[in-house]
Ligand code: UD1
C-alpha cells in the first residue's frame with residue numbers, strides 16, 4: 385500500500401501566508417502528525433501533494449520513501465490526487481489517501497480502515513464519524529439498504545442532506561486503478577469550479593463497485609482544521625490526549641487545564657507537574673521531580689531525578705543533575721548544573737553576548753546565592769558558594785573566576 389497526503393490548499397480560511405498543514409500543534413506540524421501516522425502503520429511509500437507558493441521555507445524533514453509533487457493550479461482535492469499519479473508510476477495496488485489538515489486521526493483507526501479494505505476488497509473504503517454540528521464537512525448519503533451512494537459537500541447539500549450527521553472524515557483506501565479511472569472522468573463543481581475527490585464515490589457506486597466504510601466512535605479524531613478556530617480546538621484535543629498518556633504512565637498532573645506538554649517529551653514516574661507549567665518539545669524529565677507551578681522548560685533540556693523546579697523558572701538547553709533545587713524566579717540557559725546544587729532565588733545565566741550563546745557549568749554541591757548573575761562562559765567549581773547579589777564572570781588575567 386502507498387499513501388498520498390493532500391496538502392496543497394490555499395489556507396484561505398486560515399488567513400495565513402504559509403501552508404495550513406505547516407501550522408503546529410504542540411511543537412509538531414499537522415503534516416508531521418499525518419506523516420508519523422502512516423509510518424506507524426508500516427507504510428513506507430508515500431507522496432505529498434503541495435503548493436510551492438506557500439511551502440517555501442518549510443523545514444519539514446521528509447522520511448525516506450516519501451516524495452513531493454506540486455499541484456500548480458489548486459483545482460480541488462480530486463485534482464490534487466491526480467498529481468500524485470506520476471510519482472506512483474505503474475503502482476497498481478491500494479492507496480491510502482489522507483488530508484494534511486486532519487492531524488488527530490489515530491493509528492488504531494487507520495489500521496482498522498486498511499484491514500477492512502483488505503478483507504472486503506471494496507474499490508473504496510472510507511472513514512466516517514457522527515458529528516452533532518456537522519457544518520463544513522461532506523455528508524455521507526446512504527440508500528435504503530444503508531449502502532453509501534455518494535458524499536455531498538456542504539455547499540451543495542439540500543436542507544435535508546445538511547441534517548445528516550454522518551460525515552466524511554477525509555481518509556480513504558482506494559484501489560489505485562479504480563480511483564484514477566474515476567478521477568479522469570470528474571467534472572469541475574461548486575462555487576470554485578473544483579474537482580472533488582469525494583465525487584469518485586458517486587462515480588464508483590453508480591457503476592456497481594463496492595464502497596465500504598468504517599465508523600469511528602470518537603468524532604474528535606476526525607477534526608479537519610480549516611481555520612484558526614479549528615486549530616485551537618484541535619490543540620485542546622491534542623493537549624488532553626498528551627496529558628492523559630502521561631497520567632496513565634504515572635506522572636501527576638495537578639491541573640490539566642493549565643498544563644501544556646508538547647510532543648517529544650519524556651517524564652518519569654511520580655514526577656508531579658504543578659499548574660500553569662509549559663514543557664516544550666525535546667525535553668527529558670526524570671523520576672520524582674516537582675515541576676512548577678509557573679515553570680517553562682524549553683527544548684534541549686534534560687532534568688534528572690528528584691529535581692525541584694519552582695515558580696517563574698525558565699530553563700533552556702540545559703542539563704540539571706539529580707537532586708538540584710531551583711525554586712524561585714530563575715533563568716538558566718545553556719547550563720550544566722551538578723548533583724544536589726542549590727540555585728538561589730532570582731539567579732540568572734547571562735548566556736548570550738549579543739552574538740553567541742555560552743555555557744555555564746556549576747559543579748556538584750555548589751550553592752548559588754540569591755540574585756547571582758553568572759556571566760557565561762563561566763565555571764563554578766564543586767562545592768563553591770556565590771554570595772547573594774554577586775556577578776560572576778571569567779577573570780581574564782588568571783583565567784580563573786572572579787566574583788564582584
Ligand atoms: C474536505 C472534503 C469533505 C470532508 C473534509 C474532512 C472534499 C471535496 N471535501 O473538505 O468531504 O468532510 O475534507 O476534513 O474533498 N487540498 C489540495 N489541493 C486542493 C484543495 C485542497 O491539496 O486543490 C488539500 C488541502 O491542503 C487539505 C485537504 O486537501 O489538506 C482538504 O482540503 P480542504 O479545503 O480542507 O477540504 P474541506 O473543505 O475541509
Ligand code: MG
Pocket residue numbers: 483485608609610
Ligand atoms: Mg479541511
